[in-house]
Amino acid sequence: MAKQKTANAVEKGEKKGSKRKLIVAxxxxxKTSGYDKTTVRDIANAVGITSGSIFYYFDxxxxxxxxxxxxxxxxxxxxxxxxxxxxxxxTSRFHxxxxxxxxxxxxxxxxxxxxxxxxxxxxxxxxxxxxxGLHERYRVIWTQELNAxxxxxxxVGDEEMCRRIMVPALNWSSTWLNSKTKKVFExxxxxxxxxxxxxxxxEFHSMxxxx
Amino acid sequence: MAKQKTANAVEKGEKKGSKRKLIVAxxxxxKTSGYDKTTVRDIANAVGITSGSIFYYFDxxxxxxxxxxxxxxxxxxxxxxxxxxxxxxxTSRFHxxxxxxxxxxxxxxxxxxxxxxxxxxxxxxxxxxxxxGLHERYRVIWTQELNAxxxxxxxVGDEEMCRRIMVPALNWSSTWLNSKTKKVFExxxxxxxxxxxxxxxxEFHSMxxxx
DNA sequence: GTCTATACAGTGATAGAC
DNA sequence: GTCTATCACTGTATAGAC
Numbered sequence: 001m002a003k004q005k006t007a008n009a010v011e012k013g014e015k016k017g018s019k020r021k022l023i024v025a026x027x028x029x030x031k032t033s034g035y036d037k038t039t040v041r042d043i044a045n046a047v048g049i050t051s052g053s054i055f056y057y058f059d060x061x062x063x064x065x066x067x068x069x070x071x072x073x074x075x076x077x078x079x080x081x082x083x084x085x086x087x088x089x090x091t092s093r094f095h096x097x098x099x100x101x102x103x104x105x106x107x108x109x110x111x112x113x114x115x116x117x118x119x120x121x122x123x124x125x126x127x128x129x130x131x132x133g134l135h136e137r138y139r140v141i142w143t144q145e146l147n148a149x150x151x152x153x154x155x156v157g158d159e160e161m162c163r164r165i166m167v168p169a170l171n172w173s174s175t176w177l178n179s180k181t182k183k184v185f186e187x188x189x190x191x192x193x194x195x196x197x198x199x200x201x202x203e204f205h206s207m208x209x210x211x
Numbered sequence: 212m213a214k215q216k217t218a219n220a221v222e223k224g225e226k227k228g229s230k231r232k233l234i235v236a237x238x239x240x241x242k243t244s245g246y247d248k249t250t251v252r253d254i255a256n257a258v259g260i261t262s263g264s265i266f267y268y269f270d271x272x273x274x275x276x277x278x279x280x281x282x283x284x285x286x287x288x289x290x291x292x293x294x295x296x297x298x299x300x301x302t303s304r305f306h307x308x309x310x311x312x313x314x315x316x317x318x319x320x321x322x323x324x325x326x327x328x329x330x331x332x333x334x335x336x337x338x339x340x341x342x343x344g345l346h347e348r349y350r351v352i353w354t355q356e357l358n359a360x361x362x363x364x365x366x367v368g369d370e371e372m373c374r375r376i377m378v379p380a381l382n383w384s385s386t387w388l389n390s391k392t393k394k395v396f397e398x399x400x401x402x403x404x405x406x407x408x409x410x411x412x413x414e415f416h417s418m419x420x421x422x
Numbered sequence: 423g424t425c426t427a428t429a430c431a432g433t434g435a436t437a438g439a440c
Numbered sequence: 441g442t443c444t445a446t447c448a449c450t451g452t453a454t455a456g457a458c
Contacts, residue, residue: 008458018441021313034247034332034333036245036247036248037247039432039433039434040433040434040435041432041434049441049442049443050436050442050443050444051434051435052436052437052443052445053435053443053444054435055434055441056441056442056457060434060435061433061434061435079457089438121245122245126409152425155409156410156411157402157405157406157408157409157411157412158402158405158406158412161402161403161405161406162406163378164380164383164384164387165376165377165403165406165407166376166380167380167383167408168379168380168383169375169376169377169380171379172375172378172379173375176375191368191369191372192372192376194369194372195366195369195372195373195376195407196376196406196407196409197367197368197409198366198367198368198407198408198409198410199367199368199409200367200368201368201369243423250450250451250452251451251452251453252451252452254449258425260424260425261424261425261426261452262452262453263424263425263426263427263454263455264423264424264425265453266452266453266454267424268423271452271453272451272452272453360428
């Protein structure tokens with residue numbers, strides 16, 4: 001449509017806009033139909049271009065998958081960091097972490113974030129290596145927060161096991177979580193935190209609210 | 212190779228044997244490469260027949276997937292029921308449930324059982340409906356055991372949430388569990404139970420050992 | 423019960439016009 | 441930057457011989 005605007009509008013506005021559109025559309029389709037069953041024609045169709053044009057933006061379908069996953073992880077990390085910054089006590093930060101994960105999964109970047117965990121195995125090794133660092137930051141954040149929770153003597157069990165229990169449980173939430181309001185997310189987060197600390201939801205809630 | 216044996220050997224021995232072989236081989240391949248990336252030629256190759264012959268046993272590749280999942284769920288249920296029968300106290304039964312799930316995932320029927328959770332979404336609706344009942348029995352067993360744990364005042368949080376935390380965490384264990392001995396499974400089960408009850412592994416262990 | 427041969431419908435990706 | 445046309449290839453599934 002728009003042939004040219006100012007130089008920088010073309011270089012970082014329009015161009016990146018289309019790339020972004022493709023990533024978002026692909027994320028949507030990858031999530032609902034899976035990577036393999038989604039064809040490049042489906043994706044092209046969703047953004048109103050033809051299949052050949054996709055390869056102007058991405059070298060291959062796998063390359064597009066990598067972009068989707070990169071976007072999913074990055075956006076998720078941003079949300080998590082932003083939510084954590086708002087809180088200070090170990091329990092409220094723990095809740096924030098879980099809440100942010102739900103937000104990332106079911107909110108704006110939702111499709112991409114879910115694809116990240118679902119289709120990771122479809123990535124070629126070099127792509128996996130490129131994303132490894134970003135992936136690692138997740139693990140570090142969880143470990144930090146769970147350790148703080150342990151220092152506060154709220155968490156008793158092994159923090160690594162706790163992480164290995166919580167993260168897949170969160171990722172799996174897409175199968176049973178329907179309502180997607182902020183209030184529901186907060187509630188589910190209370191429930192999950194309480195679940196893994198083996199206390200009632202009410203107790204955890206008042207615990208994290210107490211300064 | 213063996214052209215013919217007795218009549219019943221052919222009818223329920225050889226025939227079912229080949230079908231079984233296909234299911235096992237398919238399970239293996241579906242697990243490592245995923246359903247979509249596995250071709251019928253790969254599967255045929257693995258059991259030493261040609262691709263066309265698969266369709267003598269199964270109407271379609273999807274039909275074969277259904278058979279794999281049916282086998283995975285059934286075998287898993289059998290293991291769980293068998294392990295539960297051996298125990299009586301709520302905590303020891305809880306441990307048995309988790310242990311059995313690990314056994315099912317990583318033991319004999321392992322590939323098929325993992326495929327059950329991984330590729331469920333690839334099933335057509337009618338197949339899903341056929342398997343629904345079997346699937347439901349899982350949920351009932353978990354609910355029963357967790358309720359017993361609640362009655363015993365060992366579990367405090369919501370039992371449904373607890374199930375939703377534990378089951379995906381168990382299914383995800385294939386990504387980090389390497390060693391697959393009975394001893395390791397028992398240990399991991401202790402660790403996971405302890406994790407969700409927020410007590411130390413040692414404490415849970417002695418709890419379930421106390422008559 | 424298994425093989426060979428093949429149909430037939432896509433699939434990811436490329437080339438070149440506009 | 442997008443389209444059209446097309447390629448090489450792989451996928452499932454079928455038909456008929458043995």
